[in-house]
Amino acid sequence: MNKMILPNLVEREFEDLTKKLTPKQKSEVRKRLEETYENTKIDPGEAIGIITAESIGEPSTQMTISSFHFAGVAEMNITSGLSRLIEIFDARKKPSTPRMEVYLKSKYSKTNEDVKLIAMKIKENKVSEIAEEITINVAKGNIEITLDKKKLKDLDLKISQVTEKLKETLKTVDVKEDKNFLILKPKEKEVKLTEVYRLKEKVKTIVITGLKGVSHVLPIKEGEEYVIHCAGSNLKDALLVEEIDGAKTITNDIFEIAEVLGIEAARAAIISEANKVIQSQSLSIDIRHIMFLADIMTRTGVIKGITRTGITGEKESVIARASFETPIKHLINASLIGERDELRSVVENVMLNQPVPLGTGLPKVIVRGAKNESKG
Numbered sequence: 001m002n003k004m005i006l007p008n009l010v011e012r013e014f015e016d017l018t019k020k021l022t023p024k025q026k027s028e029v030r031k032r033l034e035e036t037y038e039n040t041k042i043d044p045g046e047a048i049g050i051i052t053a054e055s056i057g058e059p060s061t062q063m064t065i066s067s068f069h070f071a072g073v074a075e076m077n078i079t080s081g082l083s084r085l086i087e088i089f090d091a092r093k094k095p096s097t098p099r100m101e102v103y104l105k106s107k108y109s110k111t112n113e114d115v116k117l118i119a120m121k122i123k124e125n126k127v128s129e130i131a132e133e134i135t136i137n138v139a140k141g142n143i144e145i146t147l148d149k150k151k152l153k154d155l156d157l158k159i160s161q162v163t164e165k166l167k168e169t170l171k172t173v174d175v176k177e178d179k180n181f182l183i184l185k186p187k188e189k190e191v192k193l194t195e196v197y198r199l200k201e202k203v204k205t206i207v208i209t210g211l212k213g214v215s216h217v218l219p220i221k222e223g224e225e226y227v228i229h230c231a232g233s234n235l236k237d238a239l240l241v242e243e244i245d246g247a248k249t250i251t252n253d254i255f256e257i258a259e260v261l262g263i264e265a266a267r268a269a270i271i272s273e274a275n276k277v278i279q280s281q282s283l284s285i286d287i288r289h290i291m292f293l294a295d296i297m298t299r300t301g302v303i304k305g306i307t308r309t310g311i312t313g314e315k316e317s318v319i320a321r322a323s324f325e326t327p328i329k330h331l332i333n334a335s336l337i338g339e340r341d342e343l344r345s346v347v348e349n350v351m352l353n354q355p356v357p358l359g360t361g362l363p364k365v366i367v368r369g370a371k372n373e374s375k376g
Helices: 008-017 023-040 048-060 081-089 112-122 149-154 159-169 193-204 254-261 263-280 287-298 318-324 327-337 346-351
Strands: 065-069 077-080 099-103 131-137 142-147 173-178 181-186 207-209 216-222 225-231
Touching (some): 048 287, 077 081, 112 216, 131 193, 159 173, 159 181, 159 207, 318 346
Antiparallel strands (some): 065 077, 099 225, 142 181
């Protein structure tokens, strides 16, 4: 009997896991593996789209619509359940609760103190957080910032570094150091007081250190290593930090993953994030259904949601597009350009009361006529 050709990944895993078995045991395991693989194959003409929709749609109706606070920290809210699943499959540009799990290189995560210092370095620190007081001197038309010495020491920051960052960000403002003060004055000769007030509010939000967007950090020991859970996400800048292990660090922002790591990484993230939600709700869905959805969402090289403006809006059939939402718009647009519907899919054939091109409706019977014997 010929040896069945299995996918490379399955073949490699089989070889790794059966190293200690005897040839007879290995042969038995191989036989059962080939049977399982054969049974998992899909028959030609099988309605995989409908099966996937049913397999994900039915269990997801049992999901709770929930969000919870991570480890009791009120600011670190995590969206889970049905809300998160809709967020993933609708391909929302930004998750409602963006978060990162930052892993550190082993040499930087030996003690709890080391990890805390790196966590403080990762967290965005705005001017408002390192200042004791920010006041406006109405007479002189400038802004005076009193810096918090203790906070600067904790962050290993010098006043000169703060000054440089402000100069770099505020091109139209003169920044001067005066002992523990910073004085900011617009370069223009005549400035309205309202402009100075606006400048004061802008100065408060300038990020001096850390990753922009990461508002809270929480270092936790998981097993043998530390993980820094971050409220907010900035994968691009996180990968540039020396202490961070880029191979393990993850974010729940799928569009950010696509931008930084590419569309294949985004596909893997869709599968991983959807699977996490489903498992957290103690539901069981075959991962192939989730993989199928992830493939459809990323097949064009960009992430597209399962919405009327995403995948559904790109269907070949005008009748199928019209059956989903905004039918009049689709029908009028198709009429204006004389669009032709080839009736190749399920929806349009059901609407026209014809056999669908799936299952028994897929094969066509061709009748051969008798050959014409006459020569004349």
